[in-house]
Amino acid sequence: MEDMRALSYGIGQQYFDERDYRGAIRALLPVVEETPEDVGTRLLLARAYFHSALLKPAAEHLQEVIDRAPTESYAHLMMARTLERLSRPDEAAKHRRIAAALTGDDSLLASHSLRAQS
Template sequence: MSQFELDLHSEFLRADLFLNIGQPAEAARMLQPVVDAEPRNEAALELLARAYYGSAQLGPAEESLSRLVELAPSNGWARRALARTLERQSRPAEAAVHHRMADALGAA
């Protein structure tokens, strides 16, 4: 594993810690470079989406969740989170599609 990969992993872990202690905006700031370096990393993208959602940055949360749904269309959690993000932006018709998919996938 290269130093760059170790640094990305360390930043991912730090961001997870910051999210868990209630600092989602700081977590998002740490995660954005990780996702930029590894745009297909589903775990980093999911954590970034959670951080954006938790800090009420709904536009970036929607973008991250949409990318995650593109990468993993059967990810029920991502579908549900995208639906909730759209609802918070007063877009219930768009949210309904993702709620139905999440229901079909058995997501809570």
Template sequence: MSQHPRTPETDVVDFRAAELLLDVRDPQGAVKLLDPIVENHPEKISVRLLRGRAYFLSAQLGRAEADFRMVVEREPDNAYAHYALGRTLERGSRDDEARPHFRLAAALDPRPDFWEAAGFGD
């Protein structure tokens, strides 16, 4: 953790920097920036989603699953969170657990990638 106290501005800067790090495929760097934000704001959905993505991209599937499950519990109508949780479970060879999340994602938001993951196009 940094030597300086965290402020709302610091959290915003670190969140945006973490987004950029994910864009350039540095998920571990993103996690380092996001952990203190989650520590200070554990209920913040946007931070949990971004950190879940970072964990997923760095193959930390258990941690990704925990973040995505937290979001799904708090926002059961969050299509992206269901999709991301489904992808995480699928990547861990848990297809039967992933399927309902893919279907919910597609039902909540009929984006082509959600629809395809749910198997509705087959």
């Protein structure tokens, strides 16, 4: 069973690396369902959803990652980006502040839309 999860994760990672995000979702979703505590796999799944413009499931999986690993700075940054794309800037700002505090990188405080205007 462990071998099948590792194989599915590897396939999901390969799909992701090839920018076949929907393929990555198909490969990773069963792994996450079987091992919900696996933060790394869930984060990769959330990223695949984000890149597929499936923002609601991306946000749901990112929230699970944050609940399980509150100091995972990249999850907070991805959550901010997801919420920005969902037109929820106030909620996004909170996650940008957390990501900046966890990493010490104040450049994370600016959203993409603000950076694009400057």
